[in-house]
Amino acid sequence: MRLNILNRLLVVPTRKACNIRGLAERPRVRFAPSPTGYLHLGGLRTALYNYLFAKSQNGVFILRIEDTDQTRKVEGSVDALINDLEWAGIEYHEGPGKNTECGPYIQSERLPIYQEHIAELLKNGSAYKCFCTERRLNVLRRDAVKSQRIPKYDNKCRSLSEQEIKDKINAGIPYCIRFKLTSECQTFEDMIFGGIAYDVSMNEGDPVLMKSDGFPTYHFANVVDDHLMAITHVLRGVEWQISTTKHLLIYKAFGWTPPRFGHLPLIVNADGTKLSKRQSDVKVEDYKTKGIYSLALVNYITLSGGGFDHVPGAGVRIKSMEDLAQEFQIDRISSRPSRLNPDLLEECNRLEIKRQLQDEQLSKQLSSKLEKLIVEKYPEQNKNVTEEHIKSVLNWATARVTRIEDLTSSEFGFLWILPSNAPTNFDRDLLIKLIESLGEMERFDQEYLKDRLRExxxxxxxxxxxxxxxxxxxxxxxxxxxxxxxxxxxxxxAQSLDRIKAVIR
Incomplete structure (x- = not known):
């Protein structure tokens, strides 16, 4: 006889929870992504705003990995996600590799905790065992669609007797655990959108809390973890706003006080269309490889999403993480979708290059990076890549390019290498005279040269x-x-004279 996995897991030792009362003295927020691939722009925005909120309130920022859906887990994505956050300057206080008494911070390592709490809901009558097969659920969905009704579970197993439940378990029939929705309108004050009211039972049947494989669903694990980790404020995407009313019912079933909720608006393209994860320009990794600097991307996100006192007409200014945290105001976040303006990103990156050039250490790093790019792009040619020349070009380039990589393009290749297609039909005597004239010049700045060449x-x-x-x-x-x-x-x-001399030899 096959024993249900969930039935075996329900008998678990009690684990000590973290000291919620002591922890909640400071604001505690979390970023809780699923390890299903790359970190995209929306995820980075959520992480950033949680981080800035915590930093502005002297609070705690937690990273939690929600990997209960093992079928969607992508190998290596957790490390990649942490690397992306570190690149962006977002540091978590608690999370993988930084475990404290509220860990572990990876949900697949917290299964005994969920088993304890699902047993509590079964005991107090807020949840029940459901033995419906996937086939029956599919039939319900098809019939609902055919009848133009909202597809939802009909709560059949809620009315099973104790004996019926025992018989099914003894027969080895797999089951999941569902939550008993109550028909009452839940309300809460969204920190961004204001008052929200919704009766989830109007559009959903009793939701699954624990799957038959012993893994919790997002909704259940999310509530349990937020409570046990003493989360005081939840900032997440607006797509979870309606689910919040379901979460409030679960908090109520446990007798817990829920955190405050704020839902960040959608990020959309400049024309208002929704961003797609399939687009190549929504991955944080893509921005990195295309030469966008982390602080430029961070400022770009804040300029698009609100939360700060941006003075109209004052222009764009690159702000440090400390500046952003000091200025961050959650009531300044707009509830309207955040429209992305690609030109604004380019301007932010240009300003970040300019900012780095004003810092001695960062300026050296920029010069080294550009020198490496030049050597890679023009490996065979004789190159003019002295430190003085590179720095001069970088200072000049802040008004012309938005990415360091652009300086190795064919348009600017002349800065580093001799031209390969020098002219043959020129006045040799004229160039000889010009060499003499240029050689006598004590100044070689742009305005002076322009006047002397005209003369x-x-x-x-x-x-x-x-x-x-x-x-x-x-x-x-x-x-x-x-x-x-x-x-x-x-x-x-010297380089100008050498190039002119090269064609008359």
Missing amino acids: FSSSNNVKFPVLMKTLRSVLSGLKEGPGVAEMMSLLGK
């Missing part, structure tokens, strides 16, 4: 546009791009 063209009876076209080709091999005087100033006097 040179006039005194040598050559049209200025023709001279500029020739010089652009000699210096860069490009037909268009930055101004010639700007190019020469960036390349420096």
Whole structure:
């Protein structure tokens, strides 16, 4: 006779819970993702706002991994998720690898805890064993759809007698455990959306709390863990708002005081369409590999989602995590969907590059990164990659590019390597005179060069546009791009002269 897995697990030793009363003296929030793949932008926003809330209130930020659906678990995703959070500057106080008395923080390691609490609900009559097969449930769904009714469980097993339950268990019939929904409208004050009221029993049958394999459902584990971890505030996506009324009924069945709830609005595209996880631009990993800096992405999210005093017309400013935490106000979060503006992200990244250049240590790291990119992009060519030249280009580039990687593109390749398509139809004598003239210059800044080149063209009876076209080709091999005087100033006097001399030899 096959013994139901859940029946075996229901007999468990009592575990000591953490000291809730002592912990709840400080605000405690959590980010509780499922390890089903990559961390996407919506998940990062949820983690960030929980982190900033905790930081602003001198509270505790917890990372909890909700992996009760083992069929969707992706190997390595927990490590990847933690790495993404660390990259973004989001540090958790409690969680995997930082266990305290409220651990473990991975739900699949907390099964005995859920068994204790499901036994409590069975004992007080708030839950019951359901033996309905998947086949019967499918028939109910099909009939409901055919009759244009809301598909929901008909609560059949709620009325089973004690003897019927014993007979089914003895027969080895698998069962799950369902929660008895009450027909009452639950209300709560959403910290972002205001008053919410909903009668979940109008649209759902009794929900499953514990599956036949001994694993809890999201709704049950979520409530138990939030209570035992002394969570005081729950900030999560608006898609969970209606489920909150179901969770409140479970809190009531245990006699527990629920935390306060706030639901973050949807993140949508600029045109209002919903972001898709299949899009290549919603993964945090994609932003990292495309040259977006963590603080730029963090500021981009806050600029799109509210929660801060952004003064209209004041422009964009990159704020540190400390600044963001000090300014964070949960009542400033808009309930309207957060529209993403890709141009704003590029501006944030440009400003972050500029900010890093003003820090000596970060500036050196940027220079090293750019030097590595140049060597990788142009491995065979002779390169001009001195530290002074790289720093000069980086300072110049803050007004022109939004990503360091752009500086190794074909448009800016002239900054590092000699042009491969130098012109052949040029006035050799004119260039020799130009070399002499440039060599005598004590200054080599853009404005000074522009004036001297114009004087040179006039005194040598050559049209200025023709001279500029020739010089652009000699210096860069490009037909268009930055101004010639700007190019020469960036390349420096020695490099500019060397390039002109190279074509007349």
